[in-house]
Amino acid sequence: MVRQHRNPWAAETERGHSAGEAMVFEIRQLRYAVAAGECGSFSKAAGKLNVKQSTLSRRIMLLEQDIGLTIFERSTRGAAPTREGSAFLAVARQIVEEAEGLRSNAQAISRGEAGTLVIGFSTSLSAGNLRTALLRFRQCYPDVEIRGVEAGWDSLARGLAARTIDVAIVPGELNGPTFAKLHLWPERLLVALPQSHHAAQLDVLFWTDLRDSIFVLPTLDPGPDAAELIRARLQGCGVIPSIVMQEITRENILNLVAVGDFVTIVSETASGTQHPGVVLREVRDSAGLAHVDFWAWWHKRNDNAALERFLRLVKDRHEPVPVRS
Template sequence: MELRQLRYAVTTADTQSFSRAADMLKVKQSTLSRRVMQLEHRLGIKLFERTTRGAEPTETGRVFLEAARRILIDVEDLQTTARAVNSGEHGRLTIGYCSSLMAGPLRLAFSDYLTRYPDVQFDGIEAGTEKLLNGLQARTIDVVIAPAGNEQSDVQTRPLWSERLMAVLTGENRLHENKRIYWQDLRREVFVVPSNGIGPNLANLLSARLSEQGYRPKIVIQDTSLESAISMVAVNRYITIATEASQGVTWPNLHFREIYDPSGPARLEFALYWREGNQNPALLRFFELIEERYPG
């Protein structure tokens, strides 16, 4: 049974005429009529009553023709979906990230993509950089947004954006009144950072900036999210650092103070990572959006 036969039969039913159906489909009437007869022979039923007035579906034919119509509609939908997948407007995209989604460029990028391509299944995975890059290599993740400086073989990368680094503390902290906080001001503080997401990157940054001869910063690692780590600062036992994106909500009794290097505000650089040869059309559309919003 051919789709063409179904289309000939359904069009004949719609027009109730072999000649009009042939004109509509731009085929010879003899060809269309022969194909419909072959279909009837294969099915073992009579689809049409043929009269001088045209072709009227039989009772049995009506049931079959309605089912055939649904099949043709499904096939057209499949073709439309296939074209949309090929153009990146359908399909699936899996993005790994470790930065906060409360505010900032990451949230804007995701929001833009979801608005522009609502029919793409968008899967977000929040985890530490190492786990995300392992997922990239295992082909369970299409693209990763993480701090720069994690290059690997067979992985492409491009710079994205940078976010200001903030010290998060209570109003009772000795640094609360400082107009500017420099890295050296943070020595002797106790920090709490999460074990997941951007936490390991923050812990490494604190160690690099605050370690000196005979001194290592006190860093408490908690198996929690960055948002929960920030909430723990309210007990006035720890402080933490975060990117400016974490200011997207109100944190009662907590203050965000920008951290400064000698050359200016301290920032954390982010980059895009993806496997070489990944031709997922939905990913290519994401690249177009990134290039549009954050030209390289």
């Protein structure tokens, strides 16, 4: 007579579970069973896990009853997995390891050491303090995924309000009663000139040297703010500037400077990219070098721990590039 071996995952369990009925057990029970299998003894496993042997033994017995399978053969020499128990423990070990990893990851996210940080900006990342800040944050928190959103200020503000963007780094003000802000750093404003422009040959450039120039700026932010700054500086000298707003990106405006008869204004982050035929010059006024202040903006109720880490890093560790006078 051939003996039929019962499938350990059969429809009927020793406690009468029917096919399709869920088996309920705890990760802790699996951890106890895995430890017992590795130690070969309930007493050694209990010592390893710092629990009472009676507690561990009872939990494993309840687990065996729950799944309808004898995992261990008990003897005075210890506990050895049965054939079916060894197969079960292999799967249980994977579950325990995945649960441990899940818990560790959740704890890291709660501490801001993992997860995702969405950063909005409207300026170049080729150089400057923003790029430096992102590199430092990446080095300190490599398990945090950084996602960038480049957009106009209105779009960034909407993203902050909806909390689809964690923090926006912009050289100016964002409107929103629920926003908080942190001053980050000043960056110099540079004039981009074609090499043929007379002011391109000057070592020291003042706003009055640009009185006859045509300024071309993007309609998207920070173009309008740059236009207001140009008007304020030149009108203070008795000059009404010629400003043209165009619906193209600042990168394309920079590319066109070399072949056009106009100039534009950029922050020093643009100095990280080469534009053939274009000369970048610092511009001075009575207060020294022209500059713009960058701010971090975020929703007051944003509870992303990675955001708190980022703000702390740029506030405490970042050394701003000074504005030379």
